[in-house]
Amino acid sequence: MDAGSTAMSDENTxxxxxxxxxxxxxxxxxxxxxxxxxxxxxxxxxxxxxVGVLGQGGMGVVYRAVQTKLGRTVALKVxxxxxxxxxxxxVSRFQREAMAAARxxxxxxxxxxxxxxxxxxxxxxxxxVVGRPLNVLAERLSALDVTGLPAVRLAELLAGLVQDGDxxxxxxxxxxxxxxxxxxSSTGRSRAYFQQVAKWFADAADALHYAHGQSIVHRDIxxxxxxxxxxxxxxxxxxxxxxxxxxxxxxxxxxxxxxxRYMSPEQAMARRMxxxxxxxxxxxxxxxxxxxxxxxxxxxxxxxxxxxxxxxRDPPRPHKIMPAVPRELETICLKSIEKxxxxxxxxxxAMAEDLRRFINDLPIEAKSPTLAQRGIKLIRRHKAASVAAxxxxxxxxxxxxxxTIRRRETVERYVVTGxxxxxxxxxxxxxxALGEALHMDPKNVRALHGTAWxxxxxxxQAGATADAAWLENARQYCDLALEVxxxxxASLNLLGVVHKKRGEYDKAIAAYERAIDINPxxxxxxxxxxxxxALSGDLELAERRLKRATEIGGxxxxxxxxxxxxxxxxxxxxxxxDDALEAIRTAHDCNKNDLASYAIEARIRMETEPEKAxxxxxxxxxxxxxxxxxxxxxxxxxxxxxxYKVAMEKAEQAIKRGxxxxxxxxxxxxxxxxxxxxxxxxxxxxxSVRQWPAALKSMGDFALSADRxxxxxxxxxxxxxxxxxxxxxxERSP
Numbered sequence: 001m002d003a004g005s006t007a008m009s010d011e012n013t014x015x016x017x018x019x020x021x022x023x024x025x026x027x028x029x030x031x032x033x034x035x036x037x038x039x040x041x042x043x044x045x046x047x048x049x050x051v052g053v054l055g056q057g058g059m060g061v062v063y064r065a066v067q068t069k070l071g072r073t074v075a076l077k078v079x080x081x082x083x084x085x086x087x088x089x090x091v092s093r094f095q096r097e098a099m100a101a102a103r104x105x106x107x108x109x110x111x112x113x114x115x116x117x118x119x120x121x122x123x124x125x126x127x128x129v130v131g132r133p134l135n136v137l138a139e140r141l142s143a144l145d146v147t148g149l150p151a152v153r154l155a156e157l158l159a160g161l162v163q164d165g166d167x168x169x170x171x172x173x174x175x176x177x178x179x180x181x182x183x184x185s186s187t188g189r190s191r192a193y194f195q196q197v198a199k200w201f202a203d204a205a206d207a208l209h210y211a212h213g214q215s216i217v218h219r220d221i222x223x224x225x226x227x228x229x230x231x232x233x234x235x236x237x238x239x240x241x242x243x244x245x246x247x248x249x250x251x252x253x254x255x256x257x258x259x260x261r262y263m264s265p266e267q268a269m270a271r272r273m274x275x276x277x278x279x280x281x282x283x284x285x286x287x288x289x290x291x292x293x294x295x296x297x298x299x300x301x302x303x304x305x306x307x308x309x310x311x312x313r314d315p316p317r318p319h320k321i322m323p324a325v326p327r328e329l330e331t332i333c334l335k336s337i338e339k340x341x342x343x344x345x346x347x348x349x350a351m352a353e354d355l356r357r358f359i360n361d362l363p364i365e366a367k368s369p370t371l372a373q374r375g376i377k378l379i380r381r382h383k384a385a386s387v388a389a390x391x392x393x394x395x396x397x398x399x400x401x402x403x404t405i406r407r408r409e410t411v412e413r414y415v416v417t418g419x420x421x422x423x424x425x426x427x428x429x430x431x432x433a434l435g436e437a438l439h440m441d442p443k444n445v446r447a448l449h450g451t452a453w454x455x456x457x458x459x460x461q462a463g464a465t466a467d468a469a470w471l472e473n474a475r476q477y478c479d480l481a482l483e484v485x486x487x488x489x490a491s492l493n494l495l496g497v498v499h500k501k502r503g504e505y506d507k508a509i510a511a512y513e514r515a516i517d518i519n520p521x522x523x524x525x526x527x528x529x530x531x532x533x534a535l536s537g538d539l540e541l542a543e544r545r546l547k548r549a550t551e552i553g554g555x556x557x558x559x560x561x562x563x564x565x566x567x568x569x570x571x572x573x574x575x576x577x578d579d580a581l582e583a584i585r586t587a588h589d590c591n592k593n594d595l596a597s598y599a600i601e602a603r604i605r606m607e608t609e610p611e612k613a614x615x616x617x618x619x620x621x622x623x624x625x626x627x628x629x630x631x632x633x634x635x636x637x638x639x640x641x642x643x644y645k646v647a648m649e650k651a652e653q654a655i656k657r658g659x660x661x662x663x664x665x666x667x668x669x670x671x672x673x674x675x676x677x678x679x680x681x682x683x684x685x686x687x688s689v690r691q692w693p694a695a696l697k698s699m700g701d702f703a704l705s706a707d708r709x710x711x712x713x714x715x716x717x718x719x720x721x722x723x724x725x726x727x728x729x730x731e732r733s734p
Contacts, residue, residue: 043120205352285336452477523553628657673729
């Protein structure tokens, strides 16, 4: 997380919300996640009162808070507990950052006041630095002709930029432009801007020398981690990648850490060797280069190209880009970014001293390479050019592989965490984890599909309280996943399910048929397609599709139980009881723990072997943990078996769980009449008439549903049989 997050600023130093129509900087999930869940759900930390969010990044949130005991306003950096549980490395980095910074007491290092952990989060409190990080400042300065400004006007301009972001001028000393071209062509003779930059970097170098003396190497120096405060101090922040001199695990990891374009070559190569304090000198020099030229020292179209430049190429000499750059400052900068650590300044203090010599117009210690030295460098670089080039490619590729693998593993860890949290119905935690995955890799298909599934599952579990916007979010994330991979079968299947849920059967059929075209030997789209055909009223076509799914999937995969169960339901509806019983037995072979299969078995047994129906219904009910259909069939078998009290309880339970009320009211009417409560029986009877399904008006009518993939068919004949049973019971009752 960039240190700019510790500054009060009108700049968003975190990340924007995830626009569902774009993927270039996506990481939150939908309108409800414009702030990440971590920032939206403010943690409760004893001793602090959180006022607002200052910034958000990949591994934490920075809040503006008040330390209640002292009444002191602080920046409170928080790592949510769910992020920590997903990534122990994140906790390690966070704690290392806090402990490293807490050991340092220097006027140019953001001080740590307190750190600890609570149930919600890991946290530490630091000084609230009011100012601007240098990456923001450089971006604004690049649009202004600042190199020729006198010292007084420069000071006024910088004060305005740091305090309120005002880039306007009314005296012609600085002009707003649409780019950096005017600054780069400046030939003004004033050295004020470059002397000011040298002062900032001399102070930063002093602070780094102090940290190095405490055996702490920062390893992530870059413009975003250097803050210019309103009182003119340059402050170093974010020791998240720091290492102690005695920390072997951080010294020889062989991994790629830091921000690519500011890495030293030895850090970028991720070699199993000691990366010492001189890596910070290099990164400080690269940052100095950017403040002098308003251009990155190393650029590229992708990570591999940037890494290659860092390891094998020298950047253009600063005065070639910005003619006004003083040669002495250029020499200091170029010495600090030498490829070989031995050719750089030996210490950060030596760099600071040379910078102050430049400020005071004294001769600097660093020397520009002579023509002969540059020639030797060139000869060495081109000697055995093909071997060197091949080696460079290997090093770049190896480093990039390490970098890519680590990032891919982290993204996958977040996806798995998000899906696990979603299955546990911890929606905010799921959204935060999946959001982190998309922040790191906006085009990761598993993360996009997982987010779509999370929104659908949340909608499905909410019942009557479900928000239609969640279903729309699921659809949009499916579309995003399919933009990245049009042949992603799981996303096509989920898209079909979403359209089915919305009653958009034609769109659902189109999605499933696309999935079948991609993989005709996958049983899931055949089953899903069959259910949509059934809901559309074409049971004949649905039966053919289900048979195809059972032929493909057999009983090896437990999830193919949907096809066998659905086929049994259609056989039962058609009156083919033996076929229905055979299909439901096969469903049990496929998944013996599928409760819905036992509910359908109970219905079949009531038609063929009523004495065995209650055993199947009890298994479906699973001690009261079954779904609404399980409660219904348990009520029905209990009613037919004379267990009227159980029938009443289970019918009431079925209604509460969202089952069709009329049939359950009829069961309660008969149960009440059988126990002599005629008045109660008539009340339930009247309720059944009032809530009678519109689709079941006459003989032969039927109604279908397919919640959670369970094909269920209700018929007018079943309802009418119960109505007659309830009528006779009420007539018999005194």
